Amino acid sequence: MKKSFPLLASALLILTCNGAQAASGFRDMDFGSSPDVIKQHAHCTMTGPVKVEIGEMYQCADFPFESGVTHAEFFFAGNQFIRLGIRVPVDNTAETINSLAKKYGLVSAPGEDQITAVRTTPGQSVMFTFGDGNIALYFASDSQGSTSTVLLFSSPDAKALQDAHADDL
Template identity: 30%
Template sequence: MRFKNTLPLWLLLGMAAFSASACATDGYRDMKFGASTAIVLAQANCTMEEPEEAPVGKMYSCEDFTFASNKTEATLFFVNDKFIRIAIAIPDDDVAKTLETLKQKYGVAAHSSQKEMQDVDLYPNKTAFINFDNNHISLLRTSNEDAQSSATLIYSAENIPEIQSHAAP
């Protein structure tokens, strides 16, 4: 994905006020953190590929996940048969609206510097982030080796270390 007009989006960040939410999100849509793999995969409502083994747990991916009325890629992460994280590729046209919605709902908890954000559009292999909801939600911007940028929305469970510590060796 390539951002078409990112300057106004990242200028908004310079004006973002720091705030923190009192409680962490408990999942994404109907997919609740800590729920079993079978339940979450049924709720994801997309065509999952075979799972990939991760260092701890499993990852399931699909290319037809619905986000903002569009089909996009998503990856769901599970540890010890419990849902802990979802990463959603954000279509270019939805980035500004997604950012504004997250700012209004959760407030900005932390973010990369203005220079780091601009560097994603200018240089290859750069990363910038904006975190929300006590850092449990992240909007991550990256550029690849060809300096093409993309955005990923990541929702993470609050208690991942606790869930990982109960995972089978």
Template identity: 30%
Template sequence: MRFKNKLSLLLGIAAFSTAACATDGYRDMKFGTSTAAVLAQANCTMEEPEEAPVGKMYSCEDFTFADKKTEATLFFVNDKFIRIAIAIPDEDVVKTLEILKKKYGVAAHSSQKEMQDVDLYPNKTAFINFDNNHISLLMTSNEDAQSSATLIYSAENILEIQKSRSAVTGDDL
């Protein structure tokens, strides 16, 4: 599954602002909600959970986005929902970008050259962040220079949650 190969990159995008954000989750899945409740709301066929540097992650390949089935990964720390990453079908990237820009405005982004490089070269990454950096559209290219996009929603207090897990478990994040 190509989406799972990006998890280290997804997990590395944790430098989010602590300013107030408008986003408190994705759809009806609210950040801070229990694992069981969010998995029921995700309405897709979850694979067995995997341990991740930030806690546990659950993945499915039949998550509904823009009336299409796609891959999604949900992240939990201490039984609390903290992040969702959704593979955006190629034909929906531009529309998704426009909707996000209109709803939240752009908070930060990669340079134009970095964005162009994703389409031209292998192993490149570019991003556009929204809502005080709590929503990211991540564009990547793999070793064959095939590009893809991932939409990531993260909890406002994700760094605090990760630090509290580290303090409890002794893990270095």
């Protein structure tokens, strides 16, 4: 079932780019921390690690976010925390965009026609970026047309750490 997102268009109209602000992590989970430190601060049941293209990934199905729990993935390269992916409830997409824009500043956003394409055409995706570009929100539809929203916080050093530890994989 496709959902309408009139708030998404409204959110884009009222957002202005504030001064760019970098994210040094998420809550009390700092980029560069070890998996053991992140496990202590994630406040969820972490499983893993699993080897992935960028290093190692741990997962939580019960990560506290907004007013509930959701799925989150924690990525590490060279035993250092480099990225956090959080599944955002689709109904909260516009609210999440507003919150991120207020805190970090909206850097780039897709046009309304691109957002509509995600809602109406399977296999489409758009990306919003915030702050220094290391915070991104992906809104996508799968091959059956179901939509999802994923929020990514990435370390400014993520690419360099991935490259430095590529031989470890």
